[in-house]
Amino acid sequence: MAGYFKSILTGTKSLVTGLKITQAEFFRKPITLQYPHEVLVMTPRYRGHIQLVKNPETGTHQCISCGLCQKGCPSGCITVRGEKREGVKGKVLVQYDLDFTTCSLCGQCIENCKPGAIEFSLEYNLASTRKEDFHYDLLARLEEQK
Amino acid sequence: MDINLVYMVLFLAGIIGFAALNAAYLVWVERKGAARIQRRTGPSEVGFAGLLQPLADGAKLMSKQILFPDGIDKPLFMLAPMFAMIPAVMILVTIPFGPVGFGPFADFMLVAREMNIGLLMIFAFASVNVMALLLGGWSSKNKYAVISAARAVSQDIAYEIPMILIAITIVMTTGSMHLSTIVESQAGGFWNWNWLPLQGNLFGPVTFIIFFICSLAETNRAPFDLGEAESELIAGFHTEYSSMGFGLFFMGEYANIVIGAALTTILFLGGWLSPLPASIPFIGAPSVVWFLLKMYLLIWTVVLIRWTYPRVTLWSLLNLAWKIMIPFALVNLLGSAALIKILPMLGL
Numbered sequence: 001m002a003g004y005f006k007s008i009l010t011g012t013k014s015l016v017t018g019l020k021i022t023q024a025e026f027f028r029k030p031i032t033l034q035y036p037h038e039v040l041v042m043t044p045r046y047r048g049h050i051q052l053v054k055n056p057e058t059g060t061h062q063c064i065s066c067g068l069c070q071k072g073c074p075s076g077c078i079t080v081r082g083e084k085r086e087g088v089k090g091k092v093l094v095q096y097d098l099d100f101t102t103c104s105l106c107g108q109c110i111e112n113c114k115p116g117a118i119e120f121s122l123e124y125n126l127a128s129t130r131k132e133d134f135h136y137d138l139l140a141r142l143e144e145q146k
Numbered sequence: 147m148d149i150n151l152v153y154m155v156l157f158l159a160g161i162i163g164f165a166a167l168n169a170a171y172l173v174w175v176e177r178k179g180a181a182r183i184q185r186r187t188g189p190s191e192v193g194f195a196g197l198l199q200p201l202a203d204g205a206k207l208m209s210k211q212i213l214f215p216d217g218i219d220k221p222l223f224m225l226a227p228m229f230a231m232i233p234a235v236m237i238l239v240t241i242p243f244g245p246v247g248f249g250p251f252a253d254f255m256l257v258a259r260e261m262n263i264g265l266l267m268i269f270a271f272a273s274v275n276v277m278a279l280l281l282g283g284w285s286s287k288n289k290y291a292v293i294s295a296a297r298a299v300s301q302d303i304a305y306e307i308p309m310i311l312i313a314i315t316i317v318m319t320t321g322s323m324h325l326s327t328i329v330e331s332q333a334g335g336f337w338n339w340n341w342l343p344l345q346g347n348l349f350g351p352v353t354f355i356i357f358f359i360c361s362l363a364e365t366n367r368a369p370f371d372l373g374e375a376e377s378e379l380i381a382g383f384h385t386e387y388s389s390m391g392f393g394l395f396f397m398g399e400y401a402n403i404v405i406g407a408a409l410t411t412i413l414f415l416g417g418w419l420s421p422l423p424a425s426i427p428f429i430g431a432p433s434v435v436w437f438l439l440k441m442y443l444l445i446w447t448v449v450l451i452r453w454t455y456p457r458v459t460l461w462s463l464l465n466l467a468w469k470i471m472i473p474f475a476l477v478n479l480l481g482s483a484a485l486i487k488i489l490p491m492l493g494l
Contacts, residue, residue, distance in 0.1 A: 008470060015455070019447075022183045022454040030187045 047105045048121040049098060050078075052142045061142055063117040065091035069109035075102040078109060093139065100126075100134040157258040161238045169400035170200035176449050183453045210389040218386070219285040226282035226383075227391045230398030233271040233278075234405060240264045241408050242326045244418045244434025255326060256434055265313060265323040268409060269306075272364060275402060276302040279366070279373055282395065283383035294382030297460060298373035301363060304467035305370075309360035311475035312353045315482045316413050319345050329417030333432075336421040341414040348481035349474065354414045356471050358444070361406030363467070365399060368452035372460055407444035408437075415440045 033040065052061040065082025077099040082091030110118055118138075128134065174189065174196065181188025189196025214220060241264075244256035261267060276299055283295025317323055319340065320331040332339045340347050341354035363370040374382030384395045411417055418437040422430045458466070 018454045019450055022450055025185060026179065026182045026450075028185060030182065030185050032186045034187060034190065 042122040042124060044122075046120065046122050046124065047107070048123040049100045049103060049105075049126075049136065050109060050118045050138070051121040052096065052138050053117055053119050054142060054145060061093065061117055061139075062115045063093045063096065064115055065093045066114070068112040068114070069118060072108040072112040074106060074108060075104055077102045096138040098136045098138055100136060101131050154258050158239065161258055162235055165235055165238055165401045165404065166397065168404050169397040170204060172400045172403065172445065172449075173203070173396075174200050175446075176452070179446075179449045180453045183450075204393070207390055207393040212389045212391055213386070215287065215386050218287045222281050222285035223386075224391075226278050226285060227387065227394035227398075229274055229278035229281060231394045231401065233274040234398050234401035236271045237268050237405050238401070238408075240267055240325065241405070241412070242329070242417070243408075243437050245326075245432050257326070260324065260326060262322075262324045264325040265317060265328070268405070269310060269313065272402075272405070273302075273306065275364070275398070278395075278398065279383045282387070283373075286383070286386035288385050290379040290381075291383050291385050294373045294375075294379045294385075298366060298383065300460075301366070301370065301372060301463060301467075304464055305360045305363035305471075308356055308467065308471040308475040309364065311472070311479055312357045312360075313413065315347055315353060315475075315479050316340055318479075318482060319347050319486060325412050326417075329412055329419065332416040333419055335423065336416065336419075339414060339416040339419070343485070347478070348485050349478045352474060353478050354410070356475060357414065358406075358410055358447075359466075360471065361410060362448060362451065363463075365402040365406055367399075367403065367448060369455040369458050370463060371457060372463060375457060403445060403448055404441070407441045407448065410444055411437060411440045415444075 052063060054060070055062050063080075063082075065080060067080050067082075070076075070078045070080045079095065079097040079099075080093070081095040082093050085092050105120075107120070110120065126134070177199075178188040178196070189199040192198040192202050214223065239258040240261060242255055242257035242260055279298040279302075280295045283291040283293075283298070316328065320328045322328060322331070328340075332345065336342075337344055339345075341350050343350040347353055366373045373379075374384065376382075379385070384392050387395060417440075418432045418434055420430050420432055420436050424430045
């Protein structure tokens with residue numbers, strides 16, 4: 001019989017404690033973000049699709065068209081083409097295409113890149129109904145960033 | 147035409163509007179409250195702070211198609227949602243909200259039609275709500291809906307007993323089933339309200355809590371929402387309902403919350419009486435504002451309870467009713483009967 005009344009008392013007490021907690025939480029600030037209106041700053045180590053690094057001194061990319069990124073890519077989603085030009089040492093990059101639909105973001109291309117010409121971008125808002133939208137021309141993208 | 151009749155019709159229209167408005171905006175309060183308790187923002191896109199969200203939801207519900215699954219009992223299927231909403235409106239007719247009306251109706255009480263057996267009528271119509279759940283679940287030819295209907299019926303039977311036992315205690319101490327008489331008998335300060343034992347209600351606060359818990363269980367609200375336990379029974383008795391069939395069940399549920407809170411206010415918290423001494427002008431006077439204030443405070447507690455406690459099992463639900471609340475209500479009934487005899491002897 002004592003257990004009966006004790007269980008009622010402890011039960012009531014725990015119920016009141018629960019109500020106190022929820023009522024206290026009610027007055028605290030929401031911690032969620034209203035996504036399209038508010039966005040977080042993406043952390044620097046986020047892996048978006050790759051992009052060409054812009055050299056702040058020359059204002060252009062640092063790619064030497066060696067093609068190691070293309071060779072190292074397990075998905076074969078990178079196409080690099082460079083050509084010899086008169087009076088210029090080494091090759092000049094004329095095409096850098098990324099097919100992001102097959103990229104697995106492994107980072108082999110970045111590991112392979114001696115001059116450090118490519119990096120992960122912080123793009124995370126990618127959405128489209130056509131897969132052609134994910135075929136990037138990274139050279140043109142670098143031009144746009146200028 | 148008789149001004150009494152005009153008043154009644156106008157009030158009835160007002161009551162239906164009040165019930166619909168409450169149903170719509172209690173959903174908003176519930177969603178917003180739940181969000182804040184879980185530290186989210188809640189509805190915020192439609193209108194300022196999501197205030198137009200209930201209207202958008204209503205428009206969506208009304209524009210949807212009503213689906214009739216194969217093999218259902220169609221007349222019963224269509225009757226059930228009406229049974230959920232009509233008794234709720236019927237009950238609101240007898241509930242007095244305040245001592246005086248407004249404008250040209252200042253001589254009237256703020257009630258559509260009070261009757262001397264008001265309390266009895268409320269319990270009579272409240273039990274029709276169970277039938278709505280039973281018919282809804284039974285006629286939809288869905289196993290989840292049938293399980294839900296069976297659960298809802300056993301639950302509502304279990305919880306109606308302590309609720310009515312406690313209502314009988316209140317009727318005994320006040321000597322009336324007339325709701326405004328019950329309120330007036332609690333006049334003279336908040337210590338005279340029925341939730342304290344001074345009027346002869348032996349376990350005052352305990353009965354108040356039991357009555358409140360029973361009103362939660364009667365309306366099938368969390369943590370007693372076994373009837374629509376979505377993790378087990380999809381949506382329970384309204385699984386097969388779409389469009390306004392579902393809408394009526396939903397509105398009925400919220401109207402029943404309003405009724406439960408209003409009834410608790412009348413029976414235990416002195417209705418429209420002010421907790422402050424009558425000598426203070428304006429706020430000391432009995433008014434409909436006090437009634438609504440107490441009622442919405444109780445409704446907020448109902449919302450808070452939903453987002454605090456997990457759903458009980460059927461076993462512990464019936465245990466709570468039969469092992470704890472019914473014995474307490476019975477003892478209280480007997481004790482109060484004795485107290486009513488003793489109090490006059492002590493000159494109180």
